[in-house]
Amino acid sequence: MKLYTYFRSSAAYRTRIAFNLKGLAFEPVTVDLRAPASEQHKPSFRTINPHGLVPAIVVDGITISQSLAIIEYLDETHPEPPFLPRSPLDRARVRSMALAVACDIHPLNNLRVLNYLRSPLGHDEETVNTWYRHWVAQGFAGLEKLAQQTSADGRFMFGATLTLADIFIVPQMYNAPRLKCDVEPYPTLRKICAHLESQPAFARAAPEAQPEAS
Numbered sequence: 001m002k003l004y005t006y007f008r009s010s011a012a013y014r015t016r017i018a019f020n021l022k023g024l025a026f027e028p029v030t031v032d033l034r035a036p037a038s039e040q041h042k043p044s045f046r047t048i049n050p051h052g053l054v055p056a057i058v059v060d061g062i063t064i065s066q067s068l069a070i071i072e073y074l075d076e077t078h079p080e081p082p083f084l085p086r087s088p089l090d091r092a093r094v095r096s097m098a099l100a101v102a103c104d105i106h107p108l109n110n111l112r113v114l115n116y117l118r119s120p121l122g123h124d125e126e127t128v129n130t131w132y133r134h135w136v137a138q139g140f141a142g143l144e145k146l147a148q149q150t151s152a153d154g155r156f157m158f159g160a161t162l163t164l165a166d167i168f169i170v171p172q173m174y175n176a177p178r179l180k181c182d183v184e185p186y187p188t189l190r191k192i193c194a195h196l197e198s199q200p201a202f203a204r205a206a207p208e209a210q211p212e213a214s
């Protein structure tokens with residue numbers, strides 16, 4: 001299966017983790033998001049994903065975009081190990097943690113949003129970085145409180161097994177130091193991510209492990 005990906009894309013990073021956890025191989029197709037390449041805007045990629053965003057997969061000639069849709073597709077077609085707990089209530093709690101990253105943090109800090117703040121809105125780099133850090137801090141503060149209540153032993157976001165919430169928190173935390181976000185106030189998130197990043201499925205999905213990183 002082709003996975004349109006970019007090493008620095010945290011949304012693509014989520015899907016790489018999911019592929020690895022399921023033990024599924026993927027064929028990476030690099031979409032260089034950085035100017036001047038900006039391959040996400042080229043017609044060749046827009047015919048794959050009209051939104052011009054990675055990740056995307058192609059299944060039987062059909063594109064699936066949106067990391068959550070891709071990851072749930074993998075989970076539904078390859079149920080082991082499951083990414084969601086059994087009870088509807090627990091599933092909803094896990095989804096709400098994953099969506100706090102996917103809907104409330106990441107979209108405000110995506111490349112195209114930061115670029116729009118720079119131009120045409122004319123904000124300088126310090127203002128853009130302040131914007132980034134503000135929304136990360138808001139999201140992480142909430143997730144830290146939740147994880148303190150739901151993590152069984154500091155290895156996973158919810159309970160004592162891996163869930164969707166783990167797949168979403170790691171890439172967002174990984175990006176934090178690059179943008180100088182202070183992660184000191186989030187000891188539970190730090191501990192969980194340190195544990196998860198040491199797992200082979202996560203390590204192989206990390207940006208520095210991707211071929212285009214070198």
Ligand SMILES: N[C@@H](CCC(=O)N[C@@H](CS)C(=O)NCC(=O)O)C(=O)O
Pocket residue numbers: 008009010011012033040052053054055065066067068102110111112113
């Ligand atoms: N909600 C989407 C977000 C996808 C997304 O924003 N991808 C970013 C990379 S992390 C992207 O392709 N950005 C290109 C751009 O901003 O021009 C998902 O979860 O897949």
